[in-house]
Amino acid sequence: MSLITWEISLYIVLAILAHVAVFVFVNRKRSKSIVNKHIVITGGSKGIGLCLAVECALRGANVTVIARDEKMLSGAIALMEVIRQRPEQKFQYRCLDISSSFEEVEKCLTEVEHTFGDIYMLINCAGLAVCGVFEEVPLEDARKLMDVNYWGTYNCTRYVLPKMKKAKEGIIVITASQAALFGIYGYGPYAASKYALRGMAETVAMECKHLGVSVTLALPADTNTPGFENEQKTKPKETKIISGSGGLANPDTVAKQILNDALNGKFISILGFESWLITLLGGALFRWNGIYENILHAIALGPLRIVGYILHLHFERIVRNCAKEKAE
Template sequence: MLGILAGFVAAVLLLIVVNWILSSKPVSLHGKHVLITGGSSGIGKFLAIEAAKAGASLTLLARNQERLSEAKSEVEPYLTPKQRIVCVSVDLSKDYHQVEHAFRQAEEILGPVFMLVNAAGASVSERFDETPVDDFRRLMEANYLSAVYATRAVLPEMKRAGGGRVVFLSSQAGQLGVYGYAAYSASKFALRGFAEVLQMEAKPYGVAVTLSFPPDTDTPGFRKELEMGKPKETLLISDTSGVFAPDHVARVLLRDALRGRFLSYIGLDGFLLATVTCGVAPVSSLLEVVVQVLTMGLFRIVSLFYLSSFDRIVSKCLKERMEDEKKR
């Protein structure tokens, strides 16, 4: 018995060492241009701080000029005299030519974009039949089309340069459908399809794609969504996984992107979800694929417990609502 255990431990250690030797080393951001959409707030702003610490020059892109200037002054203390920061105001979800023009403006000052982080996004949480129909289009534009436009504006130059990084911020709601997120989930699932295609097309040119699935993260966007109100079911389901700090989410995401990992997740739930939903996603390391193969079945069983607890929440809330209606 002891021998089997020792053999298992030795095999795991060997795997970790082989993986460490084979896995790609992180690229340096020193002197490179990192453009962050949604860089004026939340995860995007903390990514800007992390990229600044790593030596990059930065473009922060969003619509509201005032919030861009505020974010710029928060990032500036992390810059050395050789690094620069530029703010560009544009609505990413409307007209592609405006987006391209905004990117060219930034590149005239800081040179070609080496890393694009697609962090701009929006969210609403309502039951499907209570969601205003226009919100389905609005969220598709804000979360999916904005990333398509921004990526289109930088990819040709990255391919010519023979390297780069493109990062997408999906969501855990882009891995599984969650009550109340019909419009949001669909737009975040769309990013996955896009990112998988893009990585296959861009990889031969040395451009790596990273798809991040942040959990609930304490940002202005998250707080605004809470203020607007969510169905009780959505709140109770979200409560099962907790709220993360945006600087932590940004650090993990940047680390994964610099290592060229395709799937990026946060925490234990993130690991479970990324593994059980990996499908035929591209593999970033030997360790990753071994872990996926060995744990997939077990994690599927764990996911059934989660699903049944979510179903219980939904049934209980419906019962409560019906009783409330009867009392009125």
């Protein structure tokens, strides 16, 4: 290995260690309490959404879960009842397709506020994934991805935002994915829907921060959920190889990270070194948390551009190799 390569490697390692030190010592502020607060979670019947509902219940919140499957919603409520922290703690569910009209979403959220009070925290976790080569994804699937992932989140966020601004408090979580940072083979329409969420989160955060409302953009990598299992059914071989290199996260761990970051007022929520690296490379204009993190990112970003270039070369090689296999 050449001297220059060693210097670059050392530079990256030192930057990472410095980042870890700042993360540990600077970001030690106390999380907001959600005891007796009303939290609404879309997609709260399974996967990361269910884990978030459980974690909120464990912290004493009054929780509303929203999804389409009533049987699974009933199961989510039963699970939260088992871990109830206070006698007066409340749980409820509503069956709703969040991609329906805004009027339907407005009606549902008005009802849940009538029973549990104003929504303090909205966690947008409902979504779906359909993979495939861009022109081979059925048009109805491409439209459904935008309807659920983008418009569903838009509808719920649009309802709570004016109320939170007026109250000068509130938290909104928008769950995108690492696919919101750069496009990968086989993720065309799905990535587009997640990029849209990224743009929404950045815009809403800028519009309401001065009014006491915080926005957290969650960027989870592949996570071991029912949604991921369904995603695998349509995922091309190339996509499986590329995305599989990052491993599979535990939904409980992801949920705890998202909730902690949201309650600490962080704009970005990520888990693990690989996600941090991809997010740093793909989100230079993100509003990272605090001057110290931004300074360290500025130091690290130059050398890490080389890492980004190498990653793209690696992914392109995978696509070429798979194309050769298909041709044989």
